[in-house]
Amino acid sequence: MKNKNSILVLSCLIIFLFKIPAAAQPNDECFNCHNDLDDAVAGLYKTDVHFSKGISCSACHGGNSSSDDTEVAMSKENGFIGVPGRKDRYKVCISCHANKDQMKKYGSNIPTDQFEKLQNSVHFQPTFNNQGPIADCITCHSVHDIKNVRDKSSKVYPTNVVELCGSCHSNANFMKNYNASLPVDQVAKYKTSIHGIQNAKGDPKVAECSSCHGNHDIMQVTDPRSRVYATNIPSVCANCHSNSKLMSAYKLPSDQYEGFIKSVHGQALLEKGDLSAPSCNDCHGNHGAVPPGIETISKVCGSCHVLNMELFEQSPHKTAFDENDLPECESCHSNHLIVHPTDEMLGTGKNSVCIECHSSSDENSGYVIAHNMKELIDSLKALDEKTKQVLDEAEQKGMDVSDAAFSLKDIRQILIQSRTEVHSFSIDKFKENIEPGFEKVNKAIISGDDAINEYYFRRIGLGFATIIVTVLVIVLYIKLRRVENKS
């Protein structure tokens, strides 16, 4: 008897678990009938979040779910639509998901603006053969086995979303229909990134596709509204990387964003809107994001600062930095908080970065070279300033010194080039660059002085001429008086 009872309880339990729906609708004859027929779709639907909410098949397919008569239940008069068409099937979803009241009825507090966002997204544009939106609700959330996004088996769960996006974005044949120039290796790269490695381990907190690109409101990367538009990237990365609680779990600092926005790069990008300025992804990569290694920093910086990189790599500092495990550019310029370099960073003054390694007692000549370079730059700047004053004075005196003033414009360029040449850390190469500047300044100052001298020469000349004319006038006048007196 005890066994009988046990079998009964077990049977009931099996039936309850496998046969009877989680939130069975006593009147959902659609489901009952399809389930009885062992229909695979009905089998799938039992795992669907909508099924658990007691939503009948007729909610999407129409018809009368309370009738077990197929003629009645699946009649057009009762609104049966069968399988919704590709073009309009999203309408079935939004009939509830864009309707707050409807969602409340099911006790759901999911936002109801997904469709509004989707409508403006790149995915909602029509397919190349005009078969409806490129991607609609079903494309990502699936159908009949839709899970709560927090459900690990959901297609859009953080650890699954990469494969989901990759199903289209890694398919070159598919992607070329929409954007042939868009790479299709994002997933492959992502898997090599720190984010990807952690994600593959099942960590749902690391960044995946939707963390950066968004979900329903995905825009083209060139669209300023896109979350991954150049000027928006720093704040997107900062969503996680400025979260000290989240970052502490990975033993990572969380001050990069604060440093970046104060940096020369951050100010150019975020304040001036200069899209050529680097954002986080320009140094760290985007899909394959990794922190650059010590030896590779100069390559990262050198992708923009090419000359500086080339000069550094040929300089004696390259070997010295490698041997001492010093990060190359970062040692002098910092990383996220890179401020505009000043001439004070050079030389042997108190703000110099050279003296952090070199001292006056150095056996090598680094200290002397740094001192000489700084002195040459300072001298050229001072001479340039003095020359401008001389030329200004000449100009104020009405003299034309435009040629000399024009030649002075080269000094700015020479100074920029010389500051770049600093990275060769060779005084000879540096002199080669800066010396033409001294020649130009000297020529210009001579022109300025000549113009001022010419100014005084003109006045003195005029003075003499006036004296001569005055004498002539007096002589003429005397002559005239004599002639007139005679007559």
Add this chain to the structure above:
Amino acid sequence: MEEKKSFKEKSFNWLDKRYNITGLITFAKKKSVPKFRETIWYYFGGIALLLFVVQVISGILLLMYYKGTEDLAYESVHFISTKISFGWLIRSVHSWSANLMILAVFIHMFSVYFLKSFRKPRELTWYTGIGLLAFSMAFGFSGYLLPWNELALFATKVGTDIVGEVPLIGKPILVLLRGGEEVTGATLSRFFGFHVAIFPGIFVILLTLHLLFIQRQGMAEPDTYKKLPENEKKTIPFFPNFALRELLIWLIVINVLAILAVFFPWDLGTKADPFSSAPVGIKPEWYFLFMFQVFKFLPGEILSINGELVGLLLFSVGGLLWAFVPFWDKRTPEGKRKLILTYFGVFVIIFILIFTILGFILD
């Protein structure tokens, strides 16, 4: 024994035999200038002549380096002003002398007008004088464009636009002046041609006639002078007295010219760019300023006629009245003759002065 003659005497005799120098001296000795309160005005014709000579000499010197093409005009003037020895002085003297010459011509013209020296038998002297004034202004207008700077380009545009408003013949004249529809490098080449070849040619003919008429008829005597008894009529011998006085004034004028050239060197401005928008404060030379200002004040339409056309008509009528004063003056009733003439002259001077001043002070 034949008296030994000096080299000077020998040379004089040699020339006299061939060119009758004694005849010229006799003519010069006879030449005299009436001496009265207004004799001072007689010097302005000579001043204008001196300044014209300065223009010719400085112009020829500038011509050695100036290039009359769109690409090189500005650069060549800049080169003259900065690189050529005394180039700055030549250019400045040329510009200042041009302005002083027009001023002298204006003063000379008004003095002739108020002294009524244009009356019979000197009508042709007046007409040639009016022609010389017109060509002096044309010299100024064409020369203003030659440095090919921004201000000159747009002032030329405005100036030639006004010519284009003349019905029927306006457009063809505008195209003829500009060498096309717009002010371009073609206009510059054309203006250069006018300035250094066509205008000087005509000017010299008019000037020769003008001087010839004066030599032939002698200096005009005003009515008040004519009415004096013969014994009260004072004269100054032209040679050497008047000539020495004129020379003295010329020296002063040359010195003034040098002071102006040194202390206020003529600015070159920025190079003209026909595609740029018009800069603020375009103004023509001062002697066109009164006309420019009147055109600025005129409304777009007056009695449904284009305002600029009305302005042009008024200036044309006024100009013709002025130019042909010898013609209408003799037809005015004897009693009011002097009055009408004086009122008209005073009105013209006040009109020009007021609108020139407004042109300077208003933007």
